[in-house]
Amino acid sequence: MALVNVSGLRKSFGKTDVLKGVDFQVERGEVISIIGPSGSGKTTMLRCVNLLERPTGGRIEVDSRVLCEEQANGSMTFADKAAIREAREHIGMVFQRFNLFPHMTAVENVIEAPIAVKNVPKPEATARAHELLEAVGLGHKGDSYPMQLSGGQQQRVAIARALAMDPTLMLFDEVTSAVDPELAGEILLVMKRLAEQGMTMLVVTHEMGFAAEVADRVLFIDHGRIVEQGPAADVLQNPSHERTKAFLHAVLDRAPMEAEVEEAAEGLVDDLLVRPERIGGDDDGS
Amino acid sequence: MSDWDWPVVGRSWDLLMEGTKLTLQLFAVSLILATLLGLILALMRMSSISPLRFISAGYVWVFRGIPVFVTLLFAFFVARDLPGLSWLTPIQAGMLGLGVDAAAYKAEIIRAGLLSVDPGQHEASEALGMTKRHYMRRIIVPQSIRVIVPTYMSNSILLLKATSVAVGIGLVELTGITRQLSNSTFRPVELFTAAAVIYLVLTTLLVVPQEYLERRFALKT
Ligand SMILES: Nc1ncnc2c1ncn2[C@@H]1O[C@H](COP(=O)(O)OP(=O)(O)OP(=O)(O)O)[C@@H](O)[C@H]1O
Ligand SMILES: [Mg+2]
Numbered sequence: 001m002a003l004v005n006v007s008g009l010r011k012s013f014g015k016t017d018v019l020k021g022v023d024f025q026v027e028r029g030e031v032i033s034i035i036g037p038s039g040s041g042k043t044t045m046l047r048c049v050n051l052l053e054r055p056t057g058g059r060i061e062v063d064s065r066v067l068c069e070e071q072a073n074g075s076m077t078f079a080d081k082a083a084i085r086e087a088r089e090h091i092g093m094v095f096q097r098f099n100l101f102p103h104m105t106a107v108e109n110v111i112e113a114p115i116a117v118k119n120v121p122k123p124e125a126t127a128r129a130h131e132l133l134e135a136v137g138l139g140h141k142g143d144s145y146p147m148q149l150s151g152g153q154q155q156r157v158a159i160a161r162a163l164a165m166d167p168t169l170m171l172f173d174e175v176t177s178a179v180d181p182e183l184a185g186e187i188l189l190v191m192k193r194l195a196e197q198g199m200t201m202l203v204v205t206h207e208m209g210f211a212a213e214v215a216d217r218v219l220f221i222d223h224g225r226i227v228e229q230g231p232a233a234d235v236l237q238n239p240s241h242e243r244t245k246a247f248l249h250a251v252l253d254r255a256p257m258e259a260e261v262e263e264a265a266e267g268l269v270d271d272l273l274v275r276p277e278r279i280g281g282d283d284d285g286s
Numbered sequence: 287m288s289d290w291d292w293p294v295v296g297r298s299w300d301l302l303m304e305g306t307k308l309t310l311q312l313f314a315v316s317l318i319l320a321t322l323l324g325l326i327l328a329l330m331r332m333s334s335i336s337p338l339r340f341i342s343a344g345y346v347w348v349f350r351g352i353p354v355f356v357t358l359l360f361a362f363f364v365a366r367d368l369p370g371l372s373w374l375t376p377i378q379a380g381m382l383g384l385g386v387d388a389a390a391y392k393a394e395i396i397r398a399g400l401l402s403v404d405p406g407q408h409e410a411s412e413a414l415g416m417t418k419r420h421y422m423r424r425i426i427v428p429q430s431i432r433v434i435v436p437t438y439m440s441n442s443i444l445l446l447k448a449t450s451v452a453v454g455i456g457l458v459e460l461t462g463i464t465r466q467l468s469n470s471t472f473r474p475v476e477l478f479t480a481a482a483v484i485y486l487v488l489t490t491l492l493v494v495p496q497e498y499l500e501r502r503f504a505l506k507t
Contacts, residue, residue, distance in 0.1 A: 052409055052413060085416075085417065086415070088414065088415040089414075089415040091413070092413075093413040095406060095410065097406055099404070099410035100410075101407065103429055103505065112424065116416055116420050116424070117416055145505065147505055147507045148506065158410075165414060
């Protein structure tokens, strides 16, 4: 069965209907890019998947756990607090603005949740944090505080922090848009690695190059509805809807990013190869 | 000029120090009370349970709106008549009144500090599956301290000075002893100058913990 099952998802803020009935499924190991114009509801949709946003309609199921369900009379039932926390342990999220804990070092950021939530002994959590930081190319930055790191480095720490919980699903919300463009490549490269390791990923992005190269499927969302979805190559190269065409036309005028990734890869790939098989806790790194 | 008698300060020194000691006791206990109560009130105000928010807001409204002296008189005359509180000594009643009054301000200061923490910090913690109890303690409160310390400390200076209203319920703290001494020696200028200097030294000393805390909770850049 699909890892993520979303059906009839609706969300309104007051009178504003932001999501107007969204259906999609994510299979295990699948990488899905969510694209669409600003304000179309991409962030809201992603945040519903771990219930950071409480849907006003529809049903969400992740890894056989029903997080919320609309009843026949239209009212919503939500999983209880403990069940939601339990589900979130398995859903990693990476934010646009990193949201690292600024009073903690990189290692402390990474070990906090495994120790607090999963009762991992501190020495074990710390060893794993060092492995993860090494895997994202920051093995030497474990004792740095977030404000001592570049945006690209902070975001990679944030990815390591999410991976430390051994999630089965990772959510990314425009994780490169708050960093300098020349630092986006190092983040995208880490995400590409993660995808290659078999991580299931939902990626809201404006990076069409990433969508084209890494995503198995692309969802195009506009005005709170999925307008078009399908294999990345189809949606990006042969969009069937006018709105998709117009959107792609507008964004593809910007410089493609493959070159950036390749460039960043030159500098990073050595670091990453130290323990590529550790990303996502998945041992088959081929 | 020449008829000033500064040695009277030296002769009164032991008594002035007795008064200072009581001033510091009133200050320390009411500060601890105000801080604990203020923290509880601030957390209540931010709770998702609306009666708790209502009680907290009401508390702040009442005690910020009443002069501290009136609160002190309530603590002295009324609280001690309450069934469970008859054991209160006058000094303890003073500590209670001062603490209860200051808690309203501490609550607002702590609340503002907690609210100043980026909502993204709550979201990141939630997304990692942490309990609210855990992330308030480990993530939110430590970050809010940096914002809280400066206003908290200037409010504490106000509290230290406000201990002098305890004269009004007959406590012989620094202001009280100084008044008694000046009545008996007819040397108000010398003695109140001495008291003013002692207050100034005490309030200046509060800068030491402030600087320590500001350094301790500064973000490393
Ligand atoms: N907490 C909120 N309260 C009210 N309206 C909101 C809230 N969050 C989002 N919205 C509205 O919902 C709509 C969709 O927002 P959302 O952030 O999901 O869009 P998006 O597709 O992620 O856009 P962007 O590409 O700019 O990030 C917007 O019109 C936004 O103003
Ligand atoms: Mg968004």
